[in-house]
Amino acid sequence: xxxxxxxxxxxxxxxxxxxxxxxxxxxxxxxxxxxxxxxxxxxxxxxxxxxxxxxxxxxxxxxxxxxxxxxxxxxxxxxxxxxxxxxxxxxxxxxxxxxxxxxxxxxxxxxxxxxxxxxxxxxxxxxxxxxxxxxxxxxxxxxxxxxxxxxxxxxxxxxxxxxxxxxxxxxxxxxxxxxxxxxxxxxxxxxxxxxxxxxxxxxxxxxxxxxxxxxxxxxxxxxxxxxxxxxxxxxxxxxxxxxxxxxxxxxxxxxxxxxxxxxxxxxxxxxxxxxxxxxxxxxxxxxxxxxxxxxxxxxxxxxxxxxxxxxxxxxxxxxxxxxxxxxxxxxxxxxxxxxxxxxxxxxxxxxxxxxxxxxxxxxxxxxxxxxxxxxxxxxxxx
Amino acid sequence: xxxxxxxxxxxxxxxxxxxxxxxxxxxxxxxxxxxxxxxxxxxxxxxxxxxxxxxxxxxxxxxxxxxxxxxxxxxxxxxxxxxxxxxxxxxxxxxxxxxxxxxxxxxxxxxxx
Numbered sequence: 199x200x201x202x203x204x205x206x207x208x209x210x211x212x213x214x215x216x217x218x219x220x221x222x223x224x225x226x227x228x229x230x231x232x233x234x235x236x237x238x239x240x241x242x243x244x245x246x247x248x249x250x251x252x253x254x255x256x257x258x259x260x261x262x263x264x265x266x267x268x269x270x271x272x273x274x275x276x277x278x279x280x281x282x283x284x285x286x287x288x289x290x291x292x293x294x295x296x297x298x299x300x301x302x303x304x305x306x307x308x309x310x311x312x313x314x315x316x317x318x319x320x321x322x323x324x325x326x327x328x329x330x331x332x333x334x335x336x337x338x339x340x341x342x343x344x345x346x347x348x349x350x351x352x353x354x355x356x357x358x359x360x361x362x363x364x365x366x367x368x369x370x371x372x373x374x375x376x377x378x379x380x381x382x383x384x385x386x387x388x389x390x391x392x393x394x395x396x397x398x399x400x401x402x403x404x405x406x407x408x409x410x411x412x413x414x415x416x417x418x419x420x421x422x423x424x425x426x427x428x429x430x431x432x433x434x435x436x437x438x439x440x441x442x443x444x445x446x447x448x449x450x451x452x453x454x455x456x457x458x459x460x461x462x463x464x465x466x467x468x469x470x471x472x473x474x475x476x477x478x479x480x481x482x483x484x485x486x487x488x489x490x491x492x493x494x495x496x497x498x499x500x501x502x503x504x505x506x507x508x509x510x511x512x513x514x515x516x517x518x519x520x521x522x523x524x525x526x527x528x529x530x531x532x533x534x535x536x537x538x539x540x541x542x543x544x545x546x547x548x549x550x551x552x553x554x555x556x557x558x559x560x561x562x563x564x565x566x567x568x569x570x571x572x573x574x575x576x577x578x579x580x
Numbered sequence: 581x582x583x584x585x586x587x588x589x590x591x592x593x594x595x596x597x598x599x600x601x602x603x604x605x606x607x608x609x610x611x612x613x614x615x616x617x618x619x620x621x622x623x624x625x626x627x628x629x630x631x632x633x634x635x636x637x638x639x640x641x642x643x644x645x646x647x648x649x650x651x652x653x654x655x656x657x658x659x660x661x662x663x664x665x666x667x668x669x670x671x672x673x674x675x676x677x678x679x680x681x682x683x684x685x686x687x688x689x690x691x692x693x
Contacts, residue, residue, distance in 0.1 A: 227656040228614050234655055243614070246624025253629035257636075 202229055205244040212251035214258040221254065264552070266467050266525040269516070273474040277481075284481035312339040312419045313410060316399050322378040323365040330361070330402040332379070333395075336410045342419050343396075347388050353407040354387030355379065361402045362389045379405065438483035438502040445503050446476065449510025456569065457514045460522035467525055471513040479506040521551035521558075522571055528558055598622065600674040602630050603663070604685045606640055607671050611660040619685055631661060639667035 206225050213221045225247050232240050263269045314335030321330045333339075340347050340356075347356060355377060357366070366372055375386045384405060395401050397419075459465050482501035519528055528549035546561040556573040595603065598620075605616045617627050634640045640661045650657040663671065675681050 223656065224613070224659045227650075227658040228612070230655040231612075231653075231658060232614060234653070243617075243624045246626075246628065249625030250628040250632070253632060257632075 202233075202240050202244045205241075206247050209244075209247035209251045212248070212255045214254060217254060217258075221251070225250075263516075264527045266520070270467070270470055270474070273471060273478075277474045277478045280478040280481035284484045310338075310342070312336045312342040314339055314417050314419065316401065319380045321380075321403070324367070325365055328365060330379075331400060333399070333401050333404045334410060335404065335406055337406045337408050339404070339406060339419065345390065345394050347390055347394075353382075353384045353405060355384045356387050356404040356406070357389045358392045358395075358402055359389055360392050438480070438498065441499075441502045442480055442483050442506060445479075445506040446510065449507040452507070453511045453514030457518050458522070458569075458571075459517060463525065464517070464522055468513065468517050471516070472510065475506070475509040475513055479509060518569070519549075521553070521555050523555040523573075524551065524553050526552055528552075595670065595674050597678065598626060599630050599634060600671075600678055600681055601685065602627060603634065603639060603667060603671050603674060604681045606661050607663050607668070608685050610685075611662060612658055613661075616661075634667070635661070638664055639670055640664060 203226075206222060206229065209225075210218050210222050225244075229240060229244065232243055263272070312335060314333050316331060316333050318329050319332045320327050321332075322328075357372070362368060362372065369375075372386050373388065376383050377386060387406075395404075397417075459468055479501050482505070483498050485498045485501075516527075520526060521528060529552050544561060544567070546559060549558045549560070551557075554574060556571055559570045559572060561567050561569070601620045601622070602616055605619045608619070610616050610619045613624070613628060613631060616622075616631070617624055620627070622630075631640065631642075635642055641664050642659050642661050644659055645657050647657055
């Protein structure tokens with residue numbers, strides 16, 4: 199019973215807020231009937247609530263895009279997210295010498311490379327045994343990364359500033375102090391600021407050792423100048439602009455067909471949608487120039503090509519489904535007429551503007567004519 | 581009348597087979613959602629969205645049963661559905677389009693709501 203109620207509650211999150219109490223009452227009542235009166239699969243019954251909730255949300259969702267301002271607001275949010283993602287991926291590397299340092303895993307490390315591995319280790323601090331996230335690395339790790347610190351005699355433990363303040367009370371005489379790290383006694387060599395470590399991962403301390411064993415789980419850090427034979431992987435998607443430009447042209451050629459725009463407001467709305475789509479599409483396509491992940495490159499290719507075409511087709515289709523006067527989505531489609539054997543009688547769909555500006559008559563087949571907007575002010579009263 | 585077109589041809593609701601079965605079930609007296617599921621064999625994820633669509637198209641109308649009926653069975657009141665006049669007309673048209681529909685879902689004694 200509890201799990202069935204939990205499933206209905208979870209599905210209810212998808213239901214629009216104003217409909218949720220009645221929706222939940224209906225499903226809960228049916229569930230109680232099933233459990234008390236009928237011997238039926240209540241679990242399968244409850245899972246159907248998700249489809250019902252999604253259907254209700256979609257009906258509500260259509261009203262979200264009804265007004266042009268809501269449509270542009272959603273597109274603006276999508277553009278903001280896209281530009282933020284692109285800006286982060288295109289920003290400079292946080293490494294001190296971003297053009298000279300490369301990292302990765304390799305079975306043939308170049309000469310002068312440093313190695314490191316991050317683990318959780320038990321350290322006995324003045325506050326008691328504490329788990330620290332420690333980077334174990336070779337003695338030259340900080341030299342390769344360009345972090346100026348003298349570690350002292352190996353094995354040396356370098357603490358982060360936040361750990362020094364939090365677990366060691368900012369002891370100014372901490373250098374040379376011996377700690378137990380996973381049963382191994384090491385001396386503290388230095389304290390460095392938290393943001394000196396620019397590689398991925400949150401690190402509490404670094405343990406540098408001359409005898410650090412490199413294996414398949416070890417990361418390699420090297421300076422490109424010391425390893426002339428080492429090259430970063432070639433980018434698969436160099437410049438997305440040619441593919442993106444071709445997609446834009448195709449999208450305009452296909453989508454603008456039979457799209458009639460009326461007035462400055464209509465043109466402005468269409469122009470804003472297209473600009474937002476182009477910005478978002480190019481931003482996502484740019485990810486392929488900076489990321490080496492296969493999935494990201496596939497996604498960037500899709501954004502530069504088919505994604506842009508589909509988005510432009512949606513923009514033009516959305517324009518066709520709106521009232522040319524108030525730009526609200528048309529509603530209440532009604533089927534008119536019937537297909538005739540001679541294909542001469544008109545039949546199709548008639549949609550109405552929710553504010554009563556007019557009717558859009560769309561023929562079912564092309565040879566019956568083109569789409570026609572009938573303003574209610576122009577209709578004759580019979 | 582602002583504009584004229586063939587009213588006889590206009591607005592004839594076209595139902596899918598699933599929606600026709602559900603409409604037939606309600607017309608046959610299976611007025612609760614779970615009853616429709618049982619008699620049509622359709623899952624809840626199909627029946628309930630279809631009921632919403634039929635109600636949106638004014639083919640059925642929903643109501644809550646009397647509290648006394650629910651109290652007698654020690655459970656919360658259930659929502660039930662009835663055909664509107666438009667729903668009855670659409671059902672008749674569907675029965676002509678799907679002749680086996682009436683045989684698949686026979687009428688039963690109406691559940692009192």
